[in-house]
Amino acid sequence: MDQDSKRGVAGATMVISSFTLMSRILGFVRDILIASFLGTSNVADAFFVAFRIPNLFRRLLGEGALSAAFIPVFTQYHLKGSQEEAQEFLNSAFSFFLVVLTLLLILGEAFTPWLVKATAPGFSRIPPKMALTVSLTRITFPYIFFMGMAILTMALLNALKHFAIPAFSPVLLNVSMITALFVGYKTGNVVHALAWGVFVGGILQLGLQISTLLKKGWKVKPTLHILHPGVLETVVLMLPSVLGLAVNQINTFVDTILASLLPPGSVSYLYYANRLAQFPLGLFGIALGTAILPTLSQHQTLEEKEAFRETFTFGLSLVLFITLPALVWLLIFATPTISVLFQRAAFTWKAAQATGKALFCYALGLGAFASVKVVVPVFYAQKDMKTPVKVGVATLVVNIVLNLILMVPLKHAGLALATSLASAFNLVVLLVLLEKRGQGPSWRAFTRATARNLPALALLTGGSLLYLHYFPFKPWDSILRKALWISGALAQGGILYLLGAWAAKSQELRVLGDTLFRKTGMKEG
Numbered sequence: 001m002d003q004d005s006k007r008g009v010a011g012a013t014m015v016i017s018s019f020t021l022m023s024r025i026l027g028f029v030r031d032i033l034i035a036s037f038l039g040t041s042n043v044a045d046a047f048f049v050a051f052r053i054p055n056l057f058r059r060l061l062g063e064g065a066l067s068a069a070f071i072p073v074f075t076q077y078h079l080k081g082s083q084e085e086a087q088e089f090l091n092s093a094f095s096f097f098l099v100v101l102t103l104l105l106i107l108g109e110a111f112t113p114w115l116v117k118a119t120a121p122g123f124s125r126i127p128p129k130m131a132l133t134v135s136l137t138r139i140t141f142p143y144i145f146f147m148g149m150a151i152l153t154m155a156l157l158n159a160l161k162h163f164a165i166p167a168f169s170p171v172l173l174n175v176s177m178i179t180a181l182f183v184g185y186k187t188g189n190v191v192h193a194l195a196w197g198v199f200v201g202g203i204l205q206l207g208l209q210i211s212t213l214l215k216k217g218w219k220v221k222p223t224l225h226i227l228h229p230g231v232l233e234t235v236v237l238m239l240p241s242v243l244g245l246a247v248n249q250i251n252t253f254v255d256t257i258l259a260s261l262l263p264p265g266s267v268s269y270l271y272y273a274n275r276l277a278q279f280p281l282g283l284f285g286i287a288l289g290t291a292i293l294p295t296l297s298q299h300q301t302l303e304e305k306e307a308f309r310e311t312f313t314f315g316l317s318l319v320l321f322i323t324l325p326a327l328v329w330l331l332i333f334a335t336p337t338i339s340v341l342f343q344r345a346a347f348t349w350k351a352a353q354a355t356g357k358a359l360f361c362y363a364l365g366l367g368a369f370a371s372v373k374v375v376v377p378v379f380y381a382q383k384d385m386k387t388p389v390k391v392g393v394a395t396l397v398v399n400i401v402l403n404l405i406l407m408v409p410l411k412h413a414g415l416a417l418a419t420s421l422a423s424a425f426n427l428v429v430l431l432v433l434l435e436k437r438g439q440g441p442s443w444r445a446f447t448r449a450t451a452r453n454l455p456a457l458a459l460l461t462g463g464s465l466l467y468l469h470y471f472p473f474k475p476w477d478s479i480l481r482k483a484l485w486i487s488g489a490l491a492q493g494g495i496l497y498l499l500g501a502w503a504a505k506s507q508e509l510r511v512l513g514d515t516l517f518r519k520t521g522m523k524e525g
Contacts, residue, residue, distance in 0.1 A: 119253070
């Protein structure tokens, strides 16, 4: 893989990560406000379930099935066919999913009570909580329709290697929800206003993608020819990948069901902890997986086998270079981070400690979570959707068994730990299968790159432990003091890791630095 290709993947990852960072910061602002207004009450549990139902569908489509199936098929039409053939395929795909999502919306609204009961069976013990969850879900469910259509246009833009607008899109949802929180605070009905914020956020995201697509010269026209061969191929590829690529999201869904059977607040503890664990995962793991799939699909279409393998190897080493320091940092500073972000008003120190335990357990699996996001696109670029789904089913079984074993002694933290262990199982099995096919990464190059970064990781770990020892965290300090404390912890850890990587002449750091210099118009000295 030449330097230009590496910079291309790294540059796309940086673009996606930058906008993802913006979205995640606004997401934390949103969650801080929700925690302040709703805490970990029954009302909060009701909203999180109502939000998770459509959000799960969004993640299954947006971070997996539709994009993974659409991009390789579109790339084939675009590179080996004509612009007209690619446009015809796009129109048919748009029309097909318009029909499917409309039917899904109708069914979801009609069967909302049963959907909620299946998602959070423990809520049935508290009728008002169940009734509120059903009411909120009916408001949030149309988000599936808007986002399903938006995701199709995002997949097209990503296939064309236009990553900025799709990455920026989630910002609109967070802005809508934050606005809704203040409107709800003024009107005295925060939770229903928040649900309407989700609804409006979906409309805004779809509008942005459609307008961007038009500016790029691609018109989306409804057609009656919805059974285009490319659409049928996309659907065939997509259906199994819903489970295979998005197994982590389904694991989270299982966690919600079991957490509803645990003491009140358990759903909320897992929600806040998972949100924080998802921050580095979304910022780097998902971003890199999104950026690398079009390049892998291009290599596969043009039958560039060696370039394909080198891209895979580089992606795997890059994602670990970025996520392993985040893993170590979260393990050491899990509870202080939760306290700084959420401990105020209805969110107590006790809630912060309980959430911190879940975050610690989620952080253990961060490296596996992120690596899976790079490994699975290797299968999808080759249009192999069956293998990940088989491994996904096995992983779900492992997750459920571990959930049932660990939730008794460890409560909600056991559910988080089970998810991490199941993800590690998923990663190992996928890599073993690729290796048996002779399609695994170049282990010599990967090991050399990873070993070179280990001293930097050790420097980060030692520095963070010393920081915690000499400057112990004080949960009752003011928000400003705690914010300064966590900022100091983050700064010293980041500086030590970067210095260690620079001293070791890290390949990943060099590529990222070179890409950043080129994008900002600077030159290396």
